[in-house]
Amino acid sequence: xxxxxxxxxxxxxxxxxxxxxxxxxxxxxxxxxxxxxxxxxxxxxxxxxxxxxxxxxxxxxxxxxxxxxxxxxxxxxxxxxxxxxxxxxxxxxxxxxxxxxxxxxxxxxxxxxxxxxxxxxxxxxxxxxxxxxxxxxxxxxxxxxxxxxxxxxxxxxxxxxxxxxxxxxxxxxxxxxxxxxxxxxxxxxxxxxxxxxxxxxxxxxxxxxxxxxxxxxxxxxxxxxxxxxxxxxxxxxxxxxxxxxxxxxxxxxxxxxxxxxxxxxxxxxxxxxxxxxxxxxxxxxxxxxxxxxxxxxxxxxxxxx
Amino acid sequence: xxxxxxxxxxxxxxxxxxxxxxxxxxxxxxxxxxxxxxxxxxxxxxxxxxxxxxxxxxxxxxxxxxxxxxxxxxxxxxxxxxxxxxxxxxxxxxxxxxxxxxxxxxxxxxxxxxxxxxxxxxxxxxxxxxxxxxxxxxxxxxxxxxxxxxxxxxxxxxxxxxxxxxxxxxxxxxxxxxxxxxxxxxxxxxxxxxxxxxxxxxxxxxxxxxxxxxxxxxxxxxxxxxxxxxxxxxxxxxxxxxxxxxxxxxxxxxxxxxxxxx
Numbered sequence: 001x002x003x004x005x006x007x008x009x010x011x012x013x014x015x016x017x018x019x020x021x022x023x024x025x026x027x028x029x030x031x032x033x034x035x036x037x038x039x040x041x042x043x044x045x046x047x048x049x050x051x052x053x054x055x056x057x058x059x060x061x062x063x064x065x066x067x068x069x070x071x072x073x074x075x076x077x078x079x080x081x082x083x084x085x086x087x088x089x090x091x092x093x094x095x096x097x098x099x100x101x102x103x104x105x106x107x108x109x110x111x112x113x114x115x116x117x118x119x120x121x122x123x124x125x126x127x128x129x130x131x132x133x134x135x136x137x138x139x140x141x142x143x144x145x146x147x148x149x150x151x152x153x154x155x156x157x158x159x160x161x162x163x164x165x166x167x168x169x170x171x172x173x174x175x176x177x178x179x180x181x182x183x184x185x186x187x188x189x190x191x192x193x194x195x196x197x198x199x200x201x202x203x204x205x206x207x208x209x210x211x212x213x214x215x216x217x218x219x220x221x222x223x224x225x226x227x228x229x230x231x232x233x234x235x236x237x238x239x240x241x242x243x244x245x246x247x248x249x250x251x252x253x254x255x256x257x258x259x260x261x262x263x264x265x266x267x268x269x270x271x272x273x274x275x276x277x278x279x280x281x282x283x284x285x286x287x288x289x290x291x292x293x294x295x296x297x298x299x300x301x302x303x304x305x
Numbered sequence: 306x307x308x309x310x311x312x313x314x315x316x317x318x319x320x321x322x323x324x325x326x327x328x329x330x331x332x333x334x335x336x337x338x339x340x341x342x343x344x345x346x347x348x349x350x351x352x353x354x355x356x357x358x359x360x361x362x363x364x365x366x367x368x369x370x371x372x373x374x375x376x377x378x379x380x381x382x383x384x385x386x387x388x389x390x391x392x393x394x395x396x397x398x399x400x401x402x403x404x405x406x407x408x409x410x411x412x413x414x415x416x417x418x419x420x421x422x423x424x425x426x427x428x429x430x431x432x433x434x435x436x437x438x439x440x441x442x443x444x445x446x447x448x449x450x451x452x453x454x455x456x457x458x459x460x461x462x463x464x465x466x467x468x469x470x471x472x473x474x475x476x477x478x479x480x481x482x483x484x485x486x487x488x489x490x491x492x493x494x495x496x497x498x499x500x501x502x503x504x505x506x507x508x509x510x511x512x513x514x515x516x517x518x519x520x521x522x523x524x525x526x527x528x529x530x531x532x533x534x535x536x537x538x539x540x541x542x543x544x545x546x547x548x549x550x551x552x553x554x555x556x557x558x559x560x561x562x563x564x565x566x567x
Contacts, residue, residue: 050566053412054412054413055409055564055566056564057562073562074413074417074419074561075417076413083413085409086409089405089409089410090405091319091322091405091407092405093319093322093323093324094318094319098318101318102318105310105311105314106308106312106416107414107415108308108311108415
């Protein structure tokens with residue numbers, strides 16, 4: 001297995017009675033990237049993350065984290081990995097500071113001020129002496145992130161980090177993760193069932209559905225998906241396709257519609273309209289559209305978010 | 306700072322911040338107080354009736370108010386109350402990680418899971434040891450207050466030895482409570498196990514098999530089921546240690562290997 005990968009998963013299979021949670025999954029996360037792991041609820045995201053962390057025993061497959069093979073016995077490079085799995089939990093009778101002090105000691109961090117630093121970074125100063133049991137879900141989420149980051153990990157695994165956060169909180173966490181990856185070079189694997197939560201942040205996105213990784217996009221692929229296109233509906237699409245191609249446009253046919261993706265067509269749709277009318281193929285639809293990633297995701301998974 | 310020290314620090318902090326230890330301490334305080342009350346009644350049943358401590362119809366036919374009786378009651382009480390109260394503390398130490406969903410925060414740390422489990426066991430054992438000392442010395446204080454006759458250092462030391470051994474054996478057996486709190490992911494299976502073994506111990510002790518049943522041994526040692534014709538054999542002690550050791554091993558193994566999917 002290559003050490004260029006922060007996470008290297010090969011043929012991972014895990015099932016529970018009556019359901020295959022993850023089925024022959026191959027997943028590679030490059031060092032230094034933010035990988036968005038998307039899927040509907042129950043798609044297999046959390047099972048994959050738990051397997052990466054050695055919390056569950058897969059039936060098949062190999063997992064390597066930061067170059068170390070992961071077994072089910074808890075051994076792994078955990079001093080270099082931070083994680084937050086599902087709803088973050090904390091000891092309710094302990095204060096935020098005490099919960100983080102436990103994490104500091106467990107990670108053998110000598111710098112006693114590290115707790116204050118991470119409290120400040122996660123904007124938890126107001127709540128530092130508050131018992132965790134009295135925190136709102138959003139602040140509990142912040143505490144979970146603080147615990148995941150206290151030891152300055154090289155790899156961060158976040159399972160639905162936006163859960164429970166208000167829109168401002170989501171933006172804040174996004175900014176924090178961006179800063180972490182760009183300034184400190186942390187690799188992040190972040191799962192979500194909400195595409196908009198990861199599409200602005202991720203360098204790559206993988207879509208998992210029914211335990212299978214069904215699509216993966218790199219930065220270029222994501223940009224293509226985000227880009228605008230001119231959608232045209234005509235009576236004879238094949239003829240029009242040939243016509244537009246001969247005029248030098250990049251075009252493809254999707255679900256009976258023609259999509260022109262080149263910049264000149266997008267810049268002046270009226271020119272395309274004129275060309276079609278003059279050639280005797282007046283369009284019944286000509287619209288500048290932006291493929292909605294959310295729609296794309298739903299179309300792939302056939303589900304409801 | 307090594308992993309065990311960090312884990313131990315965390316366990317002590319969690320226990321200190323919980324109100325459970327105070328409640329259990331209060332629960333155990335009843336034992337010397339009730340024993341003292343019995344001694345007062347036994348010393349002078351007529352006066353106790355006149356004072357309204359007991360009903361005028363009550364018939365106290367057994368027992369004498371002296372130091373051996375008082376200390377014997379403490380030891381018996383420790384073995385029976387300890388079975389449940391130690392189990393409550395053990396179920397809390399392990400089960401709370403599941404009910405608070407903090408278990409997943411313990412699974413991928415630089416500190417080995419087994420180290421964390423050992424820290425929990427050390428906390429439980431230290432705490433039960435401290436509780437036994439508290440019961441004994443609080444009992445001595447209550448006995449002194451009610452001016453019990455028959456004091457001798459020999460009796461006091463013998464009772465101390467019996468109470469401490471009974472307490473330790475009871476504490477060792479909590480390893481299975483820890484296992485069921487882990488396996489059942491919460492308090493209830495652990496407490497179910499504690500009540501089941503308490504009932505089983507009583508029944509089998511009555512049937513005469515008690516000295517071979519680890520959960521009966523502490524009560525038999527404290528003469529809960531009648532005076533001992535002869536001291537308990539080493540086999541009885543060994544059965545407790547072996548069964549407890551298996552409980553510890555099962556708990557460690559579970560934390561190492563079991564799927565933590567919730």
